[in-house]
Amino acid sequence: MNRYYLGLSTSGHDAALALLDETGEVLVAESTERFLQSKRAWGAAPDHPDHLRQILSTHCEDGASFVVATSWMRAKAGAGTQPIDSLLPASEGAWLRNQQERAHEHAGDSLAFFLGLSKPAIRKDFEHHRCHAAFACSASPFDDAVCLVLDGDGDVGAASQYRYGDGLLERQWRSWGPGSLGAFYGWLTGLCGFEWRAGEEWKVMGLAAFGSPRAEMIEPMCSMLTVDNGRLRLVEPEILRAQLERMQVYRRKRDGSIMDAADLAASGQVVYSRFADAVLNTCAATGGERLVLAGGCALNSSYNGTILGRHPFSAVYVPCAPGDDGNAVGAALLAWMDDHPGRPLPKARLGRSGSAFLGSRPDPKKIDRVVRSSGFPRCSDCRGGSANAVAELLARGKIVGVMRGAAEFGPRALGHRSILADPRPADMKDRINRAVKGREPYRPFAPMLPEERTAAWFRNAQPSPYMSFALPWKEDVRGRVPAVVHEDGTGRLQTVAEDDDVWLRDLLAAFERRTDVPIILNTSFNVMGKPIVHSVEDALAVLVTTDLDAVLLEDILIEK
Amino acid sequence: MSLERRSEIIEFLRDQVARRTRSTVEGINNDVDLTDLGLKSIDVVLISGEVEDRFGIDVDPIVMFEYRTIHAVADRLLEVIEAA
Numbered sequence: 352m353n354r355y356y357l358g359l360s361t362s363g364h365d366a367a368l369a370l371l372d373e374t375g376e377v378l379v380a381e382s383t384e385r386f387l388q389s390k391r392a393w394g395a396a397p398d399h400p401d402h403l404r405q406i407l408s409t410h411c412e413d414g415a416s417f418v419v420a421t422s423w424m425r426a427k428a429g430a431g432t433q434p435i436d437s438l439l440p441a442s443e444g445a446w447l448r449n450q451q452e453r454a455h456e457h458a459g460d461s462l463a464f465f466l467g468l469s470k471p472a473i474r475k476d477f478e479h480h481r482c483h484a485a486f487a488c489s490a491s492p493f494d495d496a497v498c499l500v501l502d503g504d505g506d507v508g509a510a511s512q513y514r515y516g517d518g519l520l521e522r523q524w525r526s527w528g529p530g531s532l533g534a535f536y537g538w539l540t541g542l543c544g545f546e547w548r549a550g551e552e553w554k555v556m557g558l559a560a561f562g563s564p565r566a567e568m569i570e571p572m573c574s575m576l577t578v579d580n581g582r583l584r585l586v587e588p589e590i591l592r593a594q595l596e597r598m599q600v601y602r603r604k605r606d607g608s609i610m611d612a613a614d615l616a617a618s619g620q621v622v623y624s625r626f627a628d629a630v631l632n633t634c635a636a637t638g639g640e641r642l643v644l645a646g647g648c649a650l651n652s653s654y655n656g657t658i659l660g661r662h663p664f665s666a667v668y669v670p671c672a673p674g675d676d677g678n679a680v681g682a683a684l685l686a687w688m689d690d691h692p693g694r695p696l697p698k699a700r701l702g703r704s705g706s707a708f709l710g711s712r713p714d715p716k717k718i719d720r721v722v723r724s725s726g727f728p729r730c731s732d733c734r735g736g737s738a739n740a741v742a743e744l745l746a747r748g749k750i751v752g753v754m755r756g757a758a759e760f761g762p763r764a765l766g767h768r769s770i771l772a773d774p775r776p777a778d779m780k781d782r783i784n785r786a787v788k789g790r791e792p793y794r795p796f797a798p799m800l801p802e803e804r805t806a807a808w809f810r811n812a813q814p815s816p817y818m819s820f821a822l823p824w825k826e827d828v829r830g831r832v833p834a835v836v837h838e839d840g841t842g843r844l845q846t847v848a849e850d851d852d853v854w855l856r857d858l859l860a861a862f863e864r865r866t867d868v869p870i871i872l873n874t875s876f877n878v879m880g881k882p883i884v885h886s887v888e889d890a891l892a893v894l895v896t897t898d899l900d901a902v903l904l905e906d907i908l909i910e911k
Numbered sequence: 912m913s914l915e916r917r918s919e920i921i922e923f924l925r926d927q928v929a930r931r932t933r934s935t936v937e938g939i940n941n942d943v944d945l946t947d948l949g950l951k952s953i954d955v956v957l958i959s960g961e962v963e964d965r966f967g968i969d970v971d972p973i974v975m976f977e978y979r980t981i982h983a984v985a986d987r988l989l990e991v992i993e994a995a
Contacts, residue, residue: 507972508960522969527960528953582960 358683363450375697482681490705502646503533518695544603562613671707672761710758742861786898
């Protein structure tokens with residue numbers, strides 16, 4: 352009888368599940384938001400019954416046994432440790448804790464139901480930050496590293512540092528009590544007129560490029576937190592209240608232009624960087640160590656791109672899902688280690704780093720049905736030549752949605768659930784924003800390129816397989832790919848290594864043959880406010896409700 | 912050794928409580944409920960972190976809330992340290 356490890360992200364947001372087999376290999380990892388098509392899946396169970404049933408029927412045989420693993424030690428409500436309080440209104444903090452309590456307390460119930468049990472036979476709860484660290488270190492290309500978890504929350508505080516070596520994770524310290532970089536950025540997001548609940552921290556990061564940091568904003572924000580030997584602490588309540596009050600004058604008005612908040616976003620990003628720098632300064636015991644960065648704050652790609660060169664690390668790795676969704680894998684890995692004493696943390700097997708392609712595949716029966724009866728007049732089977740066909744369309748200025756292979760795990764579309772376009776026309780960014788994505792015109796699009804070409808196009812070149820780092824483009828090339836150069840001259844690049852993904856490598860090569868540019872614009876296959884497409888129907892809905900020109904479903908190309 | 916270590920923990924806790932409550936160490940009763948010494952729940956949390964750093968152990972965040980007095984907390988922490 353095979354035993355499987357079902358990891359569940361039980362934060363109450365960014366719900367996700369992961370399934371490991373007896374060897375510790377990840378069979379599947381997927382966010383609940385994809386299945387439900389509801390952004391961040393607030394309040395949803397990570398083991399949503401219909402989602403779980405689909406996963407079990409694909410990967411597990413009848414009679415298998417399971418271990419359920421959760422990503423928190425206990426429900427936060429009533430635990431007394433509330434790192435995020437004070438920066439958020441009390442009602443929002445209470446709501447957050449209630450979401451977590453519900454997800455955590457009932458985790459595994461649906462599995463038990465399918466197995467005919469009244470409760471999960473074996474359930475294990477793990478420290479939140481250890482889950483982050485386990486996933487990140489398992490997927491990293493390093494055998495030893497310093498792993499820093501910078502988060503919005505945690506079992507006792509919002510930051511922890513681990514030492515990863517000899518296949519083991521050892522916690523070196525953790526912060527206790529209020530003081531959270533994630534909560535700081537959430538508060539900043541609200542002040543800029545965006546919504547942290549919707550995960551709109553991205554919008555602040557993108558907007559920062561249009562503003563100038565201002566001392567009168569930076570100074571009060573810098574006075575809100577202290578960093579003592581890595582530990583983040585909110586200042587005393589009366590001092591904090593005074594600083595929050597001083598910042599209210601800069602709050603973007605409901606009817607104001609987004610650009611009104613550009614200086615605030617830029618100033619907030621500077622303050623974030625100072626706090627993060629102060630934590631990182633305590634991490635490197637000796638020069639030349641490798642850094643693994645995890646936790647929700649590791650999604651700050653603007654900051655991540657500035658670490659190498661300024662801090663004494665020889666390399667930096669951020670996993671494909673550094674936020675709470677990634678904890679589904681982390682919890683499952685820790686449960687596997689519990690069952691296999693003395694064995695090292697399993698390493699991801701694909702490529703040098705862990706593959707991000709851990710999600711579901713498009714249903715081939717549904718693709719067949721589209722070919723036979725959808726009524727699309729231009730539907731062609733491009734088997735063996737789909738990379739060339741897409742490259743040809745892109746070079747002709749077409750915007751193409753791609754749904755191929757296993758879906759990406761984590762927030763980034765990396766070529767399997769992507770909308771692709773030619774980065775050379777200056778108006779391509781506006782065209783995609785207006786005609787397909789429906790999002791704010793200032794927001795940037797990302798480039799993807801072969802890893803070995805990075806240094807020819809970017810300064811501070813480094814591998815960035817999951818778009819975790821925004822790097823400055825070299826000045827002399829910016830004019831060649833204007834649609835993927837952000838206002839501040841950076842690009843949040845995806846590097847595709849030779850052993851990463853054959854189809855993407857073929858696509859980039861085919862596009863270069865036609866255009867002399869080895870770079871393609873890559874944005875997530877969704878419309879504003881919706882998660883990345885999950886089903887074949889989701890993908891076709893975007894095709895027929897927007898000005899997208901074509902969709903590739905595996906090797907079936909559907910053109911308008 | 913245990914007695915010495917226990918005294919060390921008690922002294923550390925008394926010092927921490929005095930700092931948090933802005934009082935003198937001499938006036939702290941080791942058998943009085945921590946909240947009656949003037950500690951708020953946030954103080955208890957922060958002291959737990961200090962204990963973890965000082966003694967190099969994993970402190971369960973509910974220890975301070977469950978054991979409630981300096982003596983009782985110290986006895987529990989001693990068990991954890993000796994088991995480590």
